[in-house]
Structure formats: C-alpha cells, structure tokens
Amino acid sequence: MLAAIGGALAGLLMLGQACVAADLKIGIMVPTTGSEATAGKDMENAMKLAVSEINDAGGVLGMQIVTITGDDACDPQQATAAASKLVSSDVTAVVGGYCSGATLPTLKIYGDAGIPMVIPAANSTKLITANPGNAFQINSTGFDQVNTAVDLFKKKGVKRLAIIHQGDGYSEDLARLTREKWTGMGNEVVAYEVVNKGEQDQSALVTRIKSKRPDAVFWTAYYADGAMVIKQLRQAGYRKLIAVGDGSNSPKLLEIAGRAAEGVYCFSNPTVEYLPAAKTFADNYRKTFKQNPDAYAALAYDGMKLMADAITRAGTTDKKAIIKALAETRDFQGIAGPISFTDKNTLAKSNFVILVAKGGKWTLYQ
Template identity: 60%
Template sequence: MRQQGKMERMMVVSFKRLACATALAGLALTTVAAAADIKIGIVAPMTGQLASEGQDMENAVKMAIEAANAKGGANGDKVITITADDACDPQQAVTAGSKLVSEGVTAIVGGYCSGAVLPTLKIYGDAGIPFVIIGANSTKLVAANQGNAFLANSTGDMQATTAVELFKKNGFKKIAVIDEGDAYSSDLAKLTAEAFMGAGGEIATKETTNAGEQDYSAVVTKIKSSGADAVFWTAYHAGGALLTKQLRQAGFQGGIVLGDGNNSPEYLEIAGSAGEGVYLLSPPTVDLLSGAGDFKGKYKETYGRDAGAYAALSYDVGDLIVDAIARAKSADQKAIIEALKASDFKGLAGEIKFTDKNTLQTSNFRPVIAKGGKWVAVE
C-alpha cells in the first residue's frame, strides 16, 4: 500500500510538472507572438486647449492601422499603437517622447504643435526612430531634424506664400501680423512678413500676444491705429476666435486671415457671427477632398463626431508608415527611414513625396472662407 501511495504521489508530481512546463511553453509562445507586433507611437495633444485636434489625429491614425491589419499588417506582422500625450507643451512633450522611446516603438507619428515637437527631435533622432510629423510645420523643425523626421504637412514658408497670394488677390496693402511667440506662430509671422514686404506690401504693425490671453483690447487698439487693411493671426484657434470677436466689436472692418492652426469648428463656435467672411489657410480637410466621402462617413460612424482638419492627413500618415515598413521588408529603423525618403505615396489628402530635407515637396495649403458657420473653398 505504501509503495502504491508513493507511486501515486510521483504521478501527481509528474503531472504537475508537465502542466507547469506546458503553461510555460504557452507563455513563451505568447511572448514571442507579442514580440512580433510592430509598435507605432502616436504623439499628440490629448489634453489642453488643443485636445480635440489631438483626439482627431489619434482616431484617424488608428483607423489606418486597423485597415492595414485587416489586410495582413506590415509584412505579416500585426501593427499596434501606443499614444503619448504631449499637451502641445514642450516639457510634457519631452516626457511623452521619452516614454515612447522606452516602450521600444518602431516608429512615431503625430505632432501638432511645432513648439512641442521641436525639443523631441533630438530624443527621436538620438534613438534613430523614424518620425512622421502630421501637423507641426515650423521651418525651425527642418533645421533641428537629424534626418529621421519627415514633415507630411507643408512647411511655414509654403503657407506664407499662400498667404501673400491671398493678400494680393484681395487688394490688402498693409497688414498687421499677430503671433503668440511660440515656434509655430512666430515662424509663420516672420516668414509671411518677409514674403509680403518682398512682394511690395507693408507691415502696418507686428505684435506678439500671450497664449491663453482673454483681453486683446490693447492689440486691437494698435491694429486700428496702424491703418492696417487686414490682420493675419498666425497662432491657434482659441486666441484667434477671441481676437476676431474683439476686432469686430471694436469696429474693425478690414480683412482677417488665419493660419492653419485655426481650422477647428471651435473657432467658428467661439467667433460666432464675427467669424463670417474670415479667411483661413487650410490643410486638406475631408470637406475639401472629393474622394474622402467614404472615410468621412466611416469616421463619423466609428467615433460619433465629424472628422477634423487633420483627419485625412493623419489617416494618410498612418497608412504611409505601414507602407514604408512593408517596403523596407523589415522593422529595421534605418531601412524604414530610407523607405520614407523614397516615398511616392498617394492618399486621401493628396501626394506625399519628400524633398532632400524630408519636407513635403508640394504645398497642400488652400484658402477657405467662413460662410454660414462653415469653412468653404475660396472660388
């Protein structure tokens, strides 16, 4: 009996060991499978005044990644995303960027505010991580790029050219240029002022305000006394909407033109009737793209909200990064960077081809005007 009991105990121990070994083998297989997933980081403002734009970017990138996975992913590997919130704040952006690097992402997409993207370029560059920038477009990013970053949005000098063309078309001869002193708005203000003066125009006044400003009365007074026949606001929509309202309330009847950071339904909501007739230099939004109907409908169905200004371009960038990994035939970051350099990609928002400085070859800016609470193309 003792011998039989001993044998039974040995069999139980053996079964337990077998079960443990099987579980460990299964865990190892799961770990291997997870390791094969390709991680793509998304960096965007998920909190703060520009959280709506960040959410829009994240949503559209994820839509593109999900569509790619449904077709087999990248070289047969599943692509997953990890989002980091930069809040459009330089310090938080550094923390967000460091987080993505520590997560071991293969590539990063996103970036809405140039001021927040700028300090992260060294972090991603030192790590050799491919970074496709969706919204940020200050020319300061070009100088700081270590060769791994790519600007999928047209740079500030292209926007300045579009602005000057619009000023001339409308007969504006003296403009007031207003920025907030950050990398994006100060760069666009400087480039536009130089381009306009080069084209024979006059800068009536150039002012810098603080982000989060509520009272623009001092700036409004300077604009009115300067004799400007138009105002160019180069910062973001929250300040742009308030400045627009206060200019109209003070009786300013001249033209108002906004940089691309104002393409938000929130600008139209805050500005109200004062926004009617205001011009905007717009990126390629879904409402302006003839082939984006299906995307627009699916986005609304998936997220319960309309696709925002950078949704189409964000979707394209999500698609582009998977395409680059596929063309690189691996997740090797140097190979992906070379594949991005060679991109000849056609997406919802148009063509993406890069210059030797990794900037978009052709401008994607187009002027629109506020009519009836909507942005419509300028005829």
C-alpha cells in the same frame, strides 16, 4: 514528470514571447489635453481608424499594429516627457506632431533613438533644420503657407498688414516669414504683435491694431485664442480683411467666434470636406466616433497609412530600413493627395488651399 512540466512551462513562455513579438508597436504623439486637445483627439481617432483598417487587412509583415499614445499637450516640456515615454515603450515608429513648438524638442529624442517619424500637421520651418533625418513632414511647410498668404493679400489689394503671433515655434515662425516676404515685396507691416496664450481680454491689442489702420490682419497662431481676437476686432468696428493660418482651420474657431468669423480667410491644409478621395474615410469616421472629422484628420490618417506602407516596403522592422523607405516614397496615394518628399524630408508639392468662412462653415475659396 518535473522535467515535462518544466518543458511545458518553457513552451508556454516561448509562445507568450511569440505573441508579444507579433505586435508592431507604433507611437502616436498628439495633444490630448490642453487648449488644442480637440485637434489632437481628432488626429488620434483618425490614426486609430487607419490602424483598424490595416489590422483587418492582415496587419504589417504579419504583425498587428498596437498603438501607444503620448500626450504632448501642445507644450514643449510635456512633449519631451511624451517622447521619452514612447521611446522607453520600445515603439518601432512614431506618427504625430500637431503643435510645432511641442514637436521641435522631440526630434532629437526620436533622432537619438533612431526612430522613424511621420509628422502629419506641424509645419514650422524650424522643424527642417532641427530634423536629424528620421522625421518626415506630410503637411506643407511655413514657406508654402506664406506664399499662399501673400498671393491672397496681393489679390485683395492689401498694402498695410498687421501680424499677430504668440511667440511659439509655429506662430512666430509663420509671422516672421510673412513679414520678411511682405516687406521684401515693398509693402508695409504696420503692426507686429505678440500676445500671451490664453489671454481673454485683447482690448489693448485691438486698440493698437486699429490705430495703425491696416488693410488686413493676419493671425498666425491657434484657433482658440484666434477666435477671441477676431471677435474683439469685429466688436471694435474693424471691418477689413482678417486671415488666419492653418493652426486656426478648425471648425471650432467658427463656433467660438460666431458671426464675427463671417468672411474670415484661412490658409489651410486639405480637409475632408473638399477631398473626393476622403468620402469613405469621413463616413467611417462618423460611424465610428459619432462626430465629424476635424481639420487634420485626413493627414493624420494618411500619416499612419504611409508609415505602414514604408514598413511593408522595407520588409523589416529595422528602423534604419524604414527611414530609408520613407525617404524613397514616391507618389504615395493618400486621401489628402499624393505624398513624395524633398531631400529635406518635406512634402514635395504644396497642399495649401484657401478657405473662407460663410454661414458658419469653412468653404473652399480656391
């Protein structure tokens, strides 16, 4: 009798282990707290929507995806803790990375653990050299953004450019690359400023910028502080061209800056408003989360779908095999566009577009 009970308990234990084994754990790393939490939650929502669709269709290799979120708070130290949490949770793969400065220190952690990673948003060129080979960027890099930016500046007759960054991995990289490209073309960077994150009073900065008489001002950091800089520049009477990088492409910048944002240009990854393939996704997102998808929703959704596709193509949860499958990706059809990779694990073809603020909304410039 005792033997029978023991056998039954053992059977139940094995069944429980089988149920656990039937889950495929994938980590999500985004800022869900801090100044960039709006963007991070948007990305998390989009990834979870992708997971829901994948699971409803039968999952991956017969397994249901279960996600674990690590909050990097757009902060390098907290990102390191978030990455360590995901590794210790024994995730098979990770999809995430919004702030480049926070993503950078996690690359070694995931690399040492051999965990495949898809990065939907972070695009500093520093990620390329820091990549141990397991991470894949599906947003175009800073090199592509700089080319898009200088093309617009040239078309607008800009000669004297002011650049403002915040010293982090993303904004400093974009600022430096822009300065090198712009001056290399024989133009002037008349101001190259770094400001502290979260600083509300930018009057001293505005005074310095105006004294240099730039034809354009390029803000290379994130939307929350960018909105304040734009507002104070316009309030001080600066009427010439203002442009922002893709860290500021959130509609939140327009909400915070108000009328001061009118006519501001933005160099952006493709967003759902201009993607015919994203209509069904956008409708489902609104229905599920009762809000509009933000700027990185499409890429975040594609990132999770790509990871599931790579695991399917690998035919196994072996991490090396998944990394190999990701590297071999050719024209994966995401809602933000086709995905193929260079030998440096970066997006093979630039996805950057130019937006301009009109009537309180971002509209497609070209």
